[in-house]
Amino acid sequence: MAPPKQPSWYTTALEAVHGTNLTGKTSLVTGGNSGIGVETVKALATSGSRVVLTSRSVEAGVKVAEQLKAEGVKGQIKVMQLDLADLASVNKFSKAYKAEECGPDLLILNAGVMACPQTYTKDGFEMQIGTNHFGHFALTKELLPSMKALGTPARIVVVSSMAHEMGAIDLQDLHYRHRAYSSWGAYGQSKLANILFAKQLAKDLEGTNIKAYSLHPGIINTPLTKHVYGGGYLGAAVKTAVGIIGYPWLKSPAQGAATSITAAVSPDLESHSGVYLHDSQIKKPARAAEDMDMAAELWKETERQLADAEKKLSS
Numbered sequence: 001m002a003p004p005k006q007p008s009w010y011t012t013a014l015e016a017v018h019g020t021n022l023t024g025k026t027s028l029v030t031g032g033n034s035g036i037g038v039e040t041v042k043a044l045a046t047s048g049s050r051v052v053l054t055s056r057s058v059e060a061g062v063k064v065a066e067q068l069k070a071e072g073v074k075g076q077i078k079v080m081q082l083d084l085a086d087l088a089s090v091n092k093f094s095k096a097y098k099a100e101e102c103g104p105d106l107l108i109l110n111a112g113v114m115a116c117p118q119t120y121t122k123d124g125f126e127m128q129i130g131t132n133h134f135g136h137f138a139l140t141k142e143l144l145p146s147m148k149a150l151g152t153p154a155r156i157v158v159v160s161s162m163a164h165e166m167g168a169i170d171l172q173d174l175h176y177r178h179r180a181y182s183s184w185g186a187y188g189q190s191k192l193a194n195i196l197f198a199k200q201l202a203k204d205l206e207g208t209n210i211k212a213y214s215l216h217p218g219i220i221n222t223p224l225t226k227h228v229y230g231g232g233y234l235g236a237a238v239k240t241a242v243g244i245i246g247y248p249w250l251k252s253p254a255q256g257a258a259t260s261i262t263a264a265v266s267p268d269l270e271s272h273s274g275v276y277l278h279d280s281q282i283k284k285p286a287r288a289a290e291d292m293d294m295a296a297e298l299w300k301e302t303e304r305q306l307a308d309a310e311k312k313l314s315s
């Protein structure tokens with residue numbers, strides 16, 4: 001397959017990984033059982049990486065691994081259970097991962113939940129920032145030492161969204177306990193947190209072999225929209241209509257995964273740790289996503305709240 005000259009909206013994950021040899025590398029993809037996660041796993045495994053596919057449901061993850069094998073994907077895919085909305089699960093997963101695997105060389109923080117009703121994680125975090133930010137933050141902190149121990153180049157890729165543009169971080173009320181809940185506001189806040197996390201990571205890891213990036217994957221028709229359509233007759237009717245009419249302006253999951261793959265493997269990005277990407281190109285995010293004072297404050301507050309949650313877990 002000939003690689004595209006210039007990455008674009010149309011580039012697929014397989015095109016983005018073309019010419020990259022990841023033999024001997026280990027990649028970890030959260031939410032690898034669905035949507036763009038599947039295509040991310042596929043591209044990484046195709047280029048020779050051993051891939052740890054994490055999934056809330058092992059059954060769903062195994063189904064995807066078997067389907068990719070049946071399609072002829074040669075790389076090894078191992079499925080491990082991980083629920084990012086449960087700190088005990090993050091801890092259990094991290095312990096098992098570190099006992100059995102090294103690195104990873106590529107950590108793809110892909111899993112996410114969007115615009116759900118007001119609900120809370122097992123540790124009492126608002127579901128969207130709890131899953132999309134706190135869960136990934138805790139996981140990264142657990143895996144960073146073994147990534148550093150590799151002593152070879154490694155990358156952390158945080159899948160954010162253009163929805164960060166409608167988000168604002170409220171450090172005093174990250175979990176909507178004192179303000180009216182907005183499902184899109186909470187999604188925007190969590191996706192803004194994703195970019196600030198990647199930028200702070202990149203800053204803290206300056207001078208090391210580990211680089212961090214964030215990105216918007218495009219607009220893709222995946223199960224992510226399940227809370228948008230709703231569960232009733234109206235939601236089902238809208239979904240059916242969309243299925244019939246189609247969405248020509250939407251990316252396919254294979255196109256949606258291309259920017260994650262570019263962030264994970266492109267040599268052009270090596271000296272640009274911390275950047276935000278869109279359609280595999282560096283893009284300036286919203287001003288709030290470049291506020292490094294807020295990035296540092298959010299980091300401190302996340303650490304503080306996670307430490308409190310850990311204390312509760314062990315008491």
Ligand SMILES: NC(=O)c1ccc[n+]([C@@H]2O[C@H](COP(=O)([O-])OP(=O)(O)OC[C@H]3O[C@@H](n4cnc5c(N)ncnc54)[C@H](OP(=O)(O)O)[C@@H]3O)[C@@H](O)[C@H]2O)c1
Nearest residue numbers: 031034035036056083084085111112161219220222223224
């Ligand atoms: N689709 C788009 O248009 C779009 C646009 C911008 C950004 N994004 C971002 O792209 C990423 C992937 O989304 P997608 O479109 O591929 O959606 P998707 O098909 O719904 O995939 C989301 C993945 O996250 C997993 N997940 C949700 N809650 C989790 C939890 N508590 N613990 C562990 N995993 C959890 C899901 O697991 P289950 O299968 O068990 O639910 C699924 O594997 C997300 O971060 C999303 O915010 C997507």
